Amino acid sequence: MVWRLAQNPSVDRLFAAPGNAGIAQEAHLIPIAAEDVAGIVRFVERERIDLTIVGPETPLVAGLADALDARGYKVFGPSKTAARIEGSKAWAQELTARHGIPSARSRLVTRAQWEQGRGDVLGVMDAAFPDGRLVVKADGLAAGKGVAVAHDRASAVAALETCFEHRAFGKAGDVVLLEELLAGPEVSAFALSDGRDVLPLALAQDFKRVGDENLGPNTGGMGAVSPLEWIDRKTQQRIWDDLVLGTLRAMESEGVRYRGLLYAGLMLTETGPKILEFNCRFGDPETQTVLPRLRSDFGELVLACVEGNLSMYKVHWSDEVCVTVVLASAGYPGEYPTGLPIEGIAEAESVEGALLFHAGTEERDGRVVTAGGRVLAVSALGQTVAEARSRAYEAVDRISFEGMHYRTDIAARSAGQEGE
Ligand code: AMP
Numbered sequence: 434m435v436w437r438l439a440q441n442p443s444v445d446r447l448f449a450a451p452g453n454a455g456i457a458q459e460a461h462l463i464p465i466a467a468e469d470v471a472g473i474v475r476f477v478e479r480e481r482i483d484l485t486i487v488g489p490e491t492p493l494v495a496g497l498a499d500a501l502d503a504r505g506y507k508v509f510g511p512s513k514t515a516a517r518i519e520g521s522k523a524w525a526q527e528l529t530a531r532h533g534i535p536s537a538r539s540r541l542v543t544r545a546q547w548e549q550g551r552g553d554v555l556g557v558m559d560a561a562f563p564d565g566r567l568v569v570k571a572d573g574l575a576a577g578k579g580v581a582v583a584h585d586r587a588s589a590v591a592a593l594e595t596c597f598e599h600r601a602f603g604k605a606g607d608v609v610l611l612e613e614l615l616a617g618p619e620v621s622a623f624a625l626s627d628g629r630d631v632l633p634l635a636l637a638q639d640f641k642r643v644g645d646e647n648l649g650p651n652t653g654g655m656g657a658v659s660p661l662e663w664i665d666r667k668t669q670q671r672i673w674d675d676l677v678l679g680t681l682r683a684m685e686s687e688g689v690r691y692r693g694l695l696y697a698g699l700m701l702t703e704t705g706p707k708i709l710e711f712n713c714r715f716g717d718p719e720t721q722t723v724l725p726r727l728r729s730d731f732g733e734l735v736l737a738c739v740e741g742n743l744s745m746y747k748v749h750w751s752d753e754v755c756v757t758v759v760l761a762s763a764g765y766p767g768e769y770p771t772g773l774p775i776e777g778i779a780e781a782e783s784v785e786g787a788l789l790f791h792a793g794t795e796e797r798d799g800r801v802v803t804a805g806g807r808v809l810a811v812s813a814l815g816q817t818v819a820e821a822r823s824r825a826y827e828a829v830d831r832i833s834f835e836g837m838h839y840r841t842d843i844a845a846r847s848a849g850q851e852g853e
């Protein structure tokens with residue numbers, strides 16, 4: 434997002450809190466944590482920032498957009514009330530159920546019920562999901578770790594214990610959603626909303642599992658591809674109309690104005706597309722795949738959302754395909770080391786069509802070192818998926834750091850075969 438904003442001629446100064454070594458090439462880094470709502474508000478007031486774009490979900494759910502809005506500062510990102518679409522999976526699920534938006538069948542259970550007698554909770558689960566196949570989701574924010582896909586009853590019970598006994602997610606796991614296990618390829622849909630009008634942006638596919646062939650634990654995303662030509666027009670239309678627009682209209686009808694980016698995570702099941710989850714922000718690494726294809730001015734689209742005149746805009750896309758491969762630290766998505774020097778960044782950037790986006794990096798003594806689990810996203814544009822893929826992997830081959838790992842099969846198969 435910073436890379437795209439820096440290309441807008443009307444942007445003369447960009448700040449990023451806290452940023453990383455890549456963002457530092459385009460913006461002034463300020464040492465404020467993204468979650469530090471009060472600190473960011475103070476900075477915006479002191480510097481009289483014209484427009485604040487909130488990247489991650491935690492400050493949105495904590496009310497950063499409301500705090501800036503109340504002080505008269507322009508901000509891109511939903512209010513605390515609207516950010517419940519990501520901040521409370523139970524709220525989101527009940528919203529879709531009330532409005533008949535296709536999603537998984539579900540039941541809510543609570544820690545209070547569990548403490549009164551776990552038998553009642555297990556009874557609810559067994560009655561709704563007699564084969565023991567279900568998805569157990571902590572209601573609140575859990576940094577992408579709050580979802581357990583259980584293929585048998587013992588794993589489902591273990592996931593409930595993780596929330597209610599071990600309290601692995603703290604209060605975020607005091608309410609738990611039990612969901613029908615859906616099957617099919619997964620798709621991420623991005624749309625902009627100014628609170629009244631909606632502009633569908635793009636569909637992308639995120640590769641969530643850490644290993645090739647979709648094996649191993651879930652991650653924040655190990656790669657992405659966009660556009661998704663294999664999804665037929667009718668299905669695409671259903672995704673935008675019934676699921677994405679349907680959800681925004683449902684919120685509006687309940688008095689919740691959504692201003693910002695809505696990310697709908699969907700599964701294309703045999704009975705049509707269904708909602709898996711929502712995010713109240715751009716997704717990572719899908720954004721590194723979607724924004725390189727954008728031909729319209731990103732800054733203007735963002736400002737149109739904030740100022741409520743999105744209806745005046747159309748989005749233009751390049752014809753090219755983009756493929757993104759994430760380079761991760763040894764051990765990710767578990768514990769991982771940091772501070773390891775990264776080699777070959779400039780060499781990778783010189784591959785035709787390649788773009789490097791930093792995630793967990795920082796600069797130390799003039800060198801770029803690792804500073805997170807997902808370290809770099811290597812994107813490449815090409816005329817075909819095959820060309821974009823081969824350029825992305827050519828760039829990947831030029832980069833190295835100790836313990837670096839990545840998937841070798843991003844966008845390798847017809848993506849329709851990518852389901853669980
Ligand atoms: P989330 O943390 O909500 O992104 O969910 C993580 C992952 O869990 C999703 O990307 C899916 O792969 C999987 N998942 C979530 N809900 C379901 C469901 N109802 N059926 C099958 N898989 C699911």
Ligand code: GLY
Pocket residue numbers: 639653654712715716717718719
């Ligand atoms: N790629 C999934 C996310 O951003 O949450």
